[in-house]
Amino acid sequence: MRLCYLLALLLMLPLSSPAATFQAGKLQQTVLPNGVKLIVEEDHSAPVAIVQVWHKVGGRDEIPDKTGLAHVLEHMSFKGSKKLEPGEFSRRIAAMGGNDNAFTATDYTAYFEIIPSEHVDEVLDMEADRFTHLRLAEKDFAKEIRVIMEERRMRTDDDPNSRMFEELSAVALRLSPYRNPVIGWMQDLKRLNIRDVRAFYHKYYVPGSATVVVVGDVNFDHIKQVVKRTFGRLKKRPVPPRFDPIEPEPIGPKRMTARLPAQLPMDVIAMPVPVWHPGKNDAQAAALAVATEILAGNRSAVLNRQIVDKQRKAFSVGAGYDPFSMGIDLWNAYGMLGPKQTPAAFEKAFWAAIAALRDKGPSKAQLAAAKRGMIADEVYAQDSLYLRAREIGTLESVGIGADKRNDWLAAIRRVTASDIKKVLKHWIRRQRSTTGLLQPEKRS
Amino acid sequence: MKFILRPSLALWLYLVAIPAAQAIPPIQEARLDNGLRVLLMEAHNVPMVVMRLTVPAGSRLDPEGKGGAASMLAAMLEDHTRRHDYVAWADLLDAQAIRLGAGADRDGLSLSMTVLKEALAEGTRAFAEAALQPGWNRQRFAILKADAISAAKKSLEEPGVRAAQLTARLLYPAHGYGHRTGGDAGSLTRIEMKDLQDLYRRQFRPQGAVLAVSGDVTMQSLLAQIRPLFSSWQGRPEHMLKDVTAPKEIRGKQGRITMPTRQMTIQLSRLGPSRYAKDFFTDLLLNHLLGGGGFSSRLMNEVREKRGLVYGVYSYFQPLATSGPFVITLQTRADQADRALHVVRQVMQQMSAGSINARGLAAAKANLTGSFAHRMDSNAKRVSLISMIGFYGLPLDYLQRWKQHISAVTLAEVKAAARRYLDPEDWLLVRVGPQARQ
Numbered sequence: 094m095r096l097c098y099l100l101a102l103l104l105m106l107p108l109s110s111p112a113a114t115f116q117a118g119k120l121q122q123t124v125l126p127n128g129v130k131l132i133v134e135e136d137h138s139a140p141v142a143i144v145q146v147w148h149k150v151g152g153r154d155e156i157p158d159k160t161g162l163a164h165v166l167e168h169m170s171f172k173g174s175k176k177l178e179p180g181e182f183s184r185r186i187a188a189m190g191g192n193d194n195a196f197t198a199t200d201y202t203a204y205f206e207i208i209p210s211e212h213v214d215e216v217l218d219m220e221a222d223r224f225t226h227l228r229l230a231e232k233d234f235a236k237e238i239r240v241i242m243e244e245r246r247m248r249t250d251d252d253p254n255s256r257m258f259e260e261l262s263a264v265a266l267r268l269s270p271y272r273n274p275v276i277g278w279m280q281d282l283k284r285l286n287i288r289d290v291r292a293f294y295h296k297y298y299v300p301g302s303a304t305v306v307v308v309g310d311v312n313f314d315h316i317k318q319v320v321k322r323t324f325g326r327l328k329k330r331p332v333p334p335r336f337d338p339i340e341p342e343p344i345g346p347k348r349m350t351a352r353l354p355a356q357l358p359m360d361v362i363a364m365p366v367p368v369w370h371p372g373k374n375d376a377q378a379a380a381l382a383v384a385t386e387i388l389a390g391n392r393s394a395v396l397n398r399q400i401v402d403k404q405r406k407a408f409s410v411g412a413g414y415d416p417f418s419m420g421i422d423l424w425n426a427y428g429m430l431g432p433k434q435t436p437a438a439f440e441k442a443f444w445a446a447i448a449a450l451r452d453k454g455p456s457k458a459q460l461a462a463a464k465r466g467m468i469a470d471e472v473y474a475q476d477s478l479y480l481r482a483r484e485i486g487t488l489e490s491v492g493i494g495a496d497k498r499n500d501w502l503a504a505i506r507r508v509t510a511s512d513i514k515k516v517l518k519h520w521i522r523r524q525r526s527t528t529g530l531l532q533p534e535k536r537s
Numbered sequence: 538m539k540f541i542l543r544p545s546l547a548l549w550l551y552l553v554a555i556p557a558a559q560a561i562p563p564i565q566e567a568r569l570d571n572g573l574r575v576l577l578m579e580a581h582n583v584p585m586v587v588m589r590l591t592v593p594a595g596s597r598l599d600p601e602g603k604g605g606a607a608s609m610l611a612a613m614l615e616d617h618t619r620r621h622d623y624v625a626w627a628d629l630l631d632a633q634a635i636r637l638g639a640g641a642d643r644d645g646l647s648l649s650m651t652v653l654k655e656a657l658a659e660g661t662r663a664f665a666e667a668a669l670q671p672g673w674n675r676q677r678f679a680i681l682k683a684d685a686i687s688a689a690k691k692s693l694e695e696p697g698v699r700a701a702q703l704t705a706r707l708l709y710p711a712h713g714y715g716h717r718t719g720g721d722a723g724s725l726t727r728i729e730m731k732d733l734q735d736l737y738r739r740q741f742r743p744q745g746a747v748l749a750v751s752g753d754v755t756m757q758s759l760l761a762q763i764r765p766l767f768s769s770w771q772g773r774p775e776h777m778l779k780d781v782t783a784p785k786e787i788r789g790k791q792g793r794i795t796m797p798t799r800q801m802t803i804q805l806s807r808l809g810p811s812r813y814a815k816d817f818f819t820d821l822l823l824n825h826l827l828g829g830g831g832f833s834s835r836l837m838n839e840v841r842e843k844r845g846l847v848y849g850v851y852s853y854f855q856p857l858a859t860s861g862p863f864v865i866t867l868q869t870r871a872d873q874a875d876r877a878l879h880v881v882r883q884v885m886q887q888m889s890a891g892s893i894n895a896r897g898l899a900a901a902k903a904n905l906t907g908s909f910a911h912r913m914d915s916n917a918k919r920v921s922l923i924s925m926i927g928f929y930g931l932p933l934d935y936l937q938r939w940k941q942h943i944s945a946v947t948l949a950e951v952k953a954a955a956r957r958y959l960d961p962e963d964w965l966l967v968r969v970g971p972q973a974r975q
Contacts, residue, residue: 138582139914171832180842183832188900190907192831207911236845243800244848247868251798253694354797357691392627392637402623402680408687431687462631469634469653475583476915 120485120495121313127329128301131320132485132495134308136478142210142309143478145203146220147486149304150297152199153270153336153419159285161241161277162293164197165234168241169290170204171195172233175226179233182219189215199270200419201490207478210310214319217305221323224298234287242283245276253355253531261529262423264349265363268338271423300324301332304489308482340365340421347527355533360407360436362443363425364525369416369504371497378416379504380512381424381520385414386463387455387513388446389426393462396426399446406434406442416501419491424521436530444523451517454510467505561913564923564933565756569764571771572744576927577759578751578919584654586752587916588661590668591928593778594646594740596720597713603728605685605720607646610733611639612681614648619670623677635660637667643714644778644858645928646740651917654753658762665766671737678730689722696802696868696969703792703967704806708862712784742772747927751919778928781858784808792967801874801970802866805881807963809854809863812929816954818942820854823954825901826893827884828852828865833900835884840867846877858929863958871970882961889959891952898948906940 122132155162173179186193191208206216249255259274266272277285305324307316343364369378388395389412396410407428415422428439455463474480485495567575599606615637617623630637636651648668652660692698702717709715716724748767750759786808810820821829828836828851840850847867855861865885869877913919913936926935 136582138580139910141910141914180832180838184900187830187833187904188907190904190909190911192908192911207908209907209910236842239845240841240848243846243869246799246870247848251696251800251868356693357687391631393624393631398624398627401684405680405683408684408691429687429691431683432690458628458632462628462634466631466634472583472585472653473636473651476585476917478914 129324130304133313143207143482145205145306145482147203147304149302151201152275160273160281167197173228174223218323231287253353257351257531265527269340299330300327306482306486343525350530352534358430359531361427361529365421366424366520368418375504380516383508384513400442406439454514575748576923581753587920588750589649590748591645591647592746595644596718604716604724607641615639617672618666633659661762686725700804700969707790739775742774744773749923751916783859790965794969800868801871802868804967805865805964808860812856819946819950819954885959885961888955
């Protein structure tokens with residue numbers, strides 16, 4: 094799942110790459126005096142644009158007994174502002190022939206509208222309004238928190254695989270905020286109140302933490318004027334520091350079992366690994382990304398071929414690494430186990446596949462295919478305005494910077510077989526891992 | 538999983554919607570000598586091409602008791618070929634970043650490919666090889682079948698899958714639409730290689746098939762590549778798409794599945810319009826008002842926004858060669874299920890009694906017509922649309938006229954459609970969730 098962040102990366106391809114003819118649109122940006130950053134990518138191929146407003150706040154900024162707060166605030170942002178009635182924001186967008194939505198992650202919160210490009214100015218005005226003038230009424234909160242509890246029941250509590258993964262994250266990580274679910278623990282949701290939401294809003298929704306991203310059929314100079322007129326009016330306020338602790342190095346393997354109503358087991362192996370810090374660990378992060386692509390990326394993926402097709406120790410496998418995170422990423426691989434497939438056999442096959450790649454390194458063809466695939470995926474991602482805008486916003490919000498996208502591709506192109514061996518040897522080790530098993534609970 | 542998205546986006550991407558001012562690129566048409574229809578929409582902004590071949594070999598033709606056969610055939614076609622075993626095949630495709638996929642729905646079976654422009658020749662060759670030179674490797678069949686059976690068992694963890702299974706069975710007794718496309722563990726177990734070969738031999742034919750393409754290519758260069766590859770392919774399928782019997786109307790049936798979940802999944806269903814329904818655009822607007830329009834729909838407003846009973850409640854219909862299902866679905870904490878169901882029925886009752894106003898209809902029209910450009914703003918989306926238009930034999934100016942069709946719908950027509958479709962007594966009810974507390 095999180096691998097798609099990586100695949101969504103887009104950029105100008107280096108001239109020596111196979112897709113040498115491809116050039117992504119260039120980014121144009123400016124920072125207003127109050128700290129709001131604007132990034133625009135023009136694309137005039139269809140009369141459509143996407144507007145995204147990103148806040149550098151998410152699950153990681155919550156205190157421990159108030160998990161879920163950033164996401165609750167996201168929901169409450171649709172419940173009216175000084176100018177607009179609850180629900181009116183979305184109604185107006187719909188009337189333009191657009192659609193709006195939002196998402197919350199551990200590292201950021203973002204709102205977006207996909208609209209006919211003639212309406213971009215009005216949408217920017219509406220977004221600037223809800224940036225500082227949300228109503229956050231008690232009676233709306235009382236309803237919305239129940240909606241969010243239903244969301245948690247649907248996504249997590251009634252899905253044994255999600256529930257297991259949630260628990261595994263908390264067991265695998267000591268300090269990293271990825272150990273807490275973005276949607277919040279149910280016991281916390283039950284105790285949150287509207288005062289918590291208001292305090293969080295006032296503290297974290299500040300101009301200096303915001304990035305406005307516009308991709309599509311627009312003109313940068315014009316958008317710059319509109320953003321100055323709308324977001325430029327917001328008062329400069331202090332930018333709170335972000336919670337970004339150093340995750341302690343694991344001191345030995347950990348293991349957990351989740352006994353839940355389920356049909357078949359799932360086994361997950363997870364461990365903290367470094368994320369990308371441009372200019373500091375390019376070779377390391379890119380090698381982890383390419384290694385993960387070789388293990389689980391496409392049709393020829395090593396884990397699938399070895400564990401599913403050859404050894405028959407699982408009926409489905411996968412792995413994920415997100416280099417565009419804060420602090421660390423929780424690298425993970427999973428196996429879905431059929432009726433006669435055991436966790437012990439799956440784990441043995443998994444570690445043997447890692448050892449083989451680590452000791453022998455990838456073949457020339459494997460390495461070339463992985464790199465070409467990753468570059469091609471950048472091109473394919475150009476097909477979606479949503480993915481293009483999301484990549485820009487993500488890179489800004491986790492502190493990498495959207496202007497670093499070329500550096501990332503360059504780093505990928507430089508990865509060697511020996512880099513892959515090195516990162517596997519150092520980071521993907523049983524001694525560092527936490528293994529979680531979803532064990533179907535027998536029900537009469 | 539660190540990522541949470543509010544519900545309406547995913548659904549919204551399936552919406553049919555239309556361009557404001559800008560001209561829509563025309564669909565270019567060609568026909569090979571063997572009858573294969575080729576439809577192309579050119580787009581030169583990204584150096585890539587997406588194509589999809591669709592044949593009338595959907596799950597409705599799965600042999601009796603062998604639900605999932607069409608899906609298994611799709612899985613076999615993309616897995617290996619006569620000339621390449623699965624390992625060589627995967628290496629070949631990945632070396633050129635050729636993304637090949639296959640799948641079935643109730644009416645059709647599709648093979649799809651996304652490829653860089655620079656690898657189009659290699660991609661097209663591989664695409665034709667997958668379609669026309671199946672490998673029928675027995676060992677691979679056994680493995681794919683075993684994995685499909687496990688996946689089908691695993692999917693029973695999802696209340697939505699259980700509900701859809703039961704809904705299909707109740708709504709389409711003795712009809713090809715009466716099972717989920719992927720089948721279930723039992724039906725998959727009974728499938729043999731011979732079933733797939735039969736289906737392929739009977740239905741995988743150029744006449745009635747459509748090759749839809751969108752991307753950085755012209756018709757001339759496309760045809761130059763595909764003609765030599767597809768010209769030896771011959772014949773007409775045994776069952777054409779339109780040889781389908783209309784399902785019988787079923788009213789008011791109920792079904793119940795017990796699962797140890799916190800929520801109750803409620804699924805209401807009835808027969809909906811086909812692709813050829815004369816009031817198709819009226820029905821589309823009706824659904825948009827009811828529960829297809831995300832946060833602006835009536836169900837979302839009443840059940841979620843006003844009462845906080847659900848995270849999401851949606852309605853949709855699946856237009857097929859004949860009446861597809863029309864479904865309303867929601868999940869809520871089990872002890873609230875009756876209340877939520879009551880609200881849904883109230884909304885249906887009100888709408889069928891005429892409670893739809895001109896302002897609401899105008900807003901729905903504005904949303905659908907305004908969002909049409911976005912509906913077509915990627916190669917992937919354009920290929921889906923062109924495939925649908927070609928496969929169901931809709932006019933090639935369908936997209937150009939779409940907005941007109943929507944605008945022409947009157948309030949009286951929508952009210953009549955609401956009367957026809959939304960009587961709560963007509964709908965089947967399936968509930969999946971915990972047993973009631975004693």
